[in-house]
Amino acid sequence: MRLHLRALVGLATLAGAFLLSTPLPAQAALTTAGTYRGEGDDVVRIPATSKPSIVKLTHQGESNFAVWTLTTSGKQVDLLANTIGDYRGTAAFNVNGTNKIRSLSVTADGAWTLQVLPISKARYWAIKAKGSGSDVLRLTTASKGLRRLTIRHSGESNFAVWALDDRGQYLNLLVNKIGTYKGRVVLPSGTRYATITADGAWTISRG
The missing domain is CATH 2.60.120.380 (Jelly Rolls)
Incomplete structure (x- = not known):
C-alpha cells in the first residue's frame, strides 16, 4: 500500500510540475496609456466609451488580421480592420450612433498593437x-x-x-x-x- 501511495504522490508531483511549466496563452499588455500589445487572437478590455474615438493599428503576420469593437454586452459594432498579412492604419469608431464600446476583439496570427485615442487626436x-x-x-x-x-x-x-x-x-x-x-x-x-x-x-x- 505504501508503494502505491508513493507512486501516486510521485505522479501528482510530476503533474503539478508539468502544469506549472506549461506556458499560458499570451494576453494583451497595456504598455502606455491607451496602447495595447499582444500576439494572436485576443479580446482587449478598454475603458468603456460612447464618444467618437480612433484606433491606430499595426500587425506583423501572414494570415487574417481583423479587429471589431464590442459593446458592454459583447455585440460587434465597428469593423476596424480586415486584411491579410502585415498592416498599419487608423480607423474611427462610435461615429454612427452612441454605442458604449467596452472591448476590442482581435483575430491575428502575429504580433499587433492597438492605440486607442479620442478622435480629436486624429x-x-x-x-x-x-x-x-x-x-x-x-x-x-x-x-x-x-x-x-x-x-x-x-x-x-x-x-x-x-x-x-x-x-x-x-x-x-x-x-x-x-x-x-x-x-x-x-x-x-x-x-x-x-x-x-x-x-x-x-x-x-x-x-
Whole structure:
C-alpha cells in the first residue's frame, strides 16, 4: 500500500510540475496609456466609451488580421480592420450612433498593437493630405461655405471617404469606389473630420 501511495504522490508531483511549466496563452499588455500589445487572437478590455474615438493599428503576420469593437454586452459594432498579412492604419469608431464600446476583439496570427485615442487626436489635415491605407484626418475647425476636394487613390480594393461633423459623427459619404480613383467632390459645410478606407496610396487636397 505504501508503494502505491508513493507512486501516486510521485505522479501528482510530476503533474503539478508539468502544469506549472506549461506556458499560458499570451494576453494583451497595456504598455502606455491607451496602447495595447499582444500576439494572436485576443479580446482587449478598454475603458468603456460612447464618444467618437480612433484606433491606430499595426500587425506583423501572414494570415487574417481583423479587429471589431464590442459593446458592454459583447455585440460587434465597428469593423476596424480586415486584411491579410502585415498592416498599419487608423480607423474611427462610435461615429454612427452612441454605442458604449467596452472591448476590442482581435483575430491575428502575429504580433499587433492597438492605440486607442479620442478622435480629436486624429492626424492634422492641412491643405493637402497624403497617406497609404486607412486613416482619419482632422481640420482645425469645421469647414464653412462651398469647398471642393481633389482626391486620388491608387489601389485594388475598396476606397471610401466619409466626412464627419464637429462631434465626430457621419455627415456624408464622399467617395466609394473599387480600385484606382481620381476626381473632385464637394466638401460639405460643417466637416471637421474625414475617414479614409484604402489599400493603396492616396492624396486629398482642399481647394
